[in-house]
Amino acid sequence: MPSDFLSNLYVFILAGFVGFELIKRVSPLLHTPLMSLTNALDAIVVIAAIIIAGQHETKLSTILGLIAIAASFSNMVGGFLITDRMLRMFKTGKQPKKS
């Protein structure tokens, strides 16, 4: 078993716990924005796609990498955009309306 695997597993387990504790606290009011935000964060795979495409090892790997860049970057841009749009809509009754 490569040592990288164990250190990654270590990080994965800790991050999983942190995620679990944080997400449990998110109000059900915000479950839709939660999903679109985590989706945008998950789109960080774009960095792996950039490296695969940019290293230009084979034609196939470059093309697959480029498809991955387009797919994940669209998630990143769209995910942050829609999350912010949704959150702007959540207003309390008391405060004067501003937009």
Add this chain to the structure above:
Amino acid sequence: MNPIATQQLIDSAYIVATVFFILSIKWLSSPASARRGVLVGEIAAALAVGATLANPELTQYKWIVITLIIGAAIGIPLGMVQMTAVPQRTALSHAFGALSASMIGIAEYYVGVPHVTRFGMGEIGLEVIIGSLTFTGSVIAAGKLQEILPQRPIVYKGQNIVSLSVLGAALLLAIALVINPANTVLFPIMVVVSLLFGILLVTPIGGADMPTVISLLNSYAGFSAALLGFVLNSKVLVVAGALDGSSGFILSVIMCKAMNRSFTNVMFGAFGQVQTAAKGTEEARTVRSASAEEAAGILAAASKVAIVPGYGMAVAQAQHKVRELYDALTKRGVDVRFGIHPVAGRMPGHMNVLLAEADIPYDRLIEMDDMNSDLPQTDVALIIGANDVTNPAARSDTSSPIYGMPILDVDKARTVMVIKRSMNPGFAGIDNPLYYFDKTLMLFGDAKGFVGDIVRELAGSNSH
């Protein structure tokens, strides 16, 4: 700068990005700080992407920049969709995320072969299987939500056996590849079989189960990204994937609990298909119906009103009319609150977003348990486009397919009013005894039109 120093700088940027990701989710916990959460998320993403572009291993930039622009050009319109289209947009974004993860996994395999280790092959195999099935599964889910594909469950005999055999085949191929990673013939077959499994997995699932399915696909998409982090030895991917995966997982558990069902039941139960004709409908049960004028009179005389919205409100795009009703009643001093069932709509939190879009203050949107303790003191419960989540059979009728599911106890209110197109049973085909109670008034009509009529009646009676 020497390459080692550059690499350390890039890695430091990734560490900062990882911390910001965690803060981003932490701040999302309440509406007051949530937008700050989005901002740090954006900074983190920009930082990580910027650092990656500075990587000296990159030999060409032209196509990277072009595809980034293409990605943004796809992403911006998808970020601007209407709130009613958010469930299908979300399913589509899970598809994109999974597509991206499996493309990278496939590329890693072909770049590495024939030097892929057995252990590495196991990681890649698992990653590509999950990524591929999530891709096709999410595309099918998006198609159902967009109503390009039928929302009802599509089932055939022996379906679960077929689906599970396909999954088994994908896993066997992965094992064969672990034994001999250089077998480049088996790899594409494994990919195709996984894609097929995704289709088989989601096609039989009905529209009403979409909140769970979307959450589960979210979880898979996250875990495939985390696995990719293992493959590439990238901690920032492991963390982002673990956060996304656990978020989807928690949401799936919440959705399942809100329907009193297990994962297996949602995935393999084809809800809403079997029991349609199960119970012989007792004929000639009478219902009381009322006009918009009568409904307006009852609402105006109430001091406490609970509105329970469901998917029907989204379909009819009635949320803005509901807002007018809320305004008209609030102006008369009526206390109006909204009871939100966790699985109302097509994805977690769907109703909250629609009502927030219509400018209803979020402190009026009440979770199921809090609403239930308040319903016995409520004068009128007005149900708009919701059905199963208000069905009292879930509490009392052990033979009901939804028995045990937590519901909004609208029948405890003094008067119940239900806006519904006709007496046809709802999506899941389960009869709702609520409609036959003496205290229940059926308001037959389109949700948007009927709420509009009530608002007009309230405005009219105001003037004299």
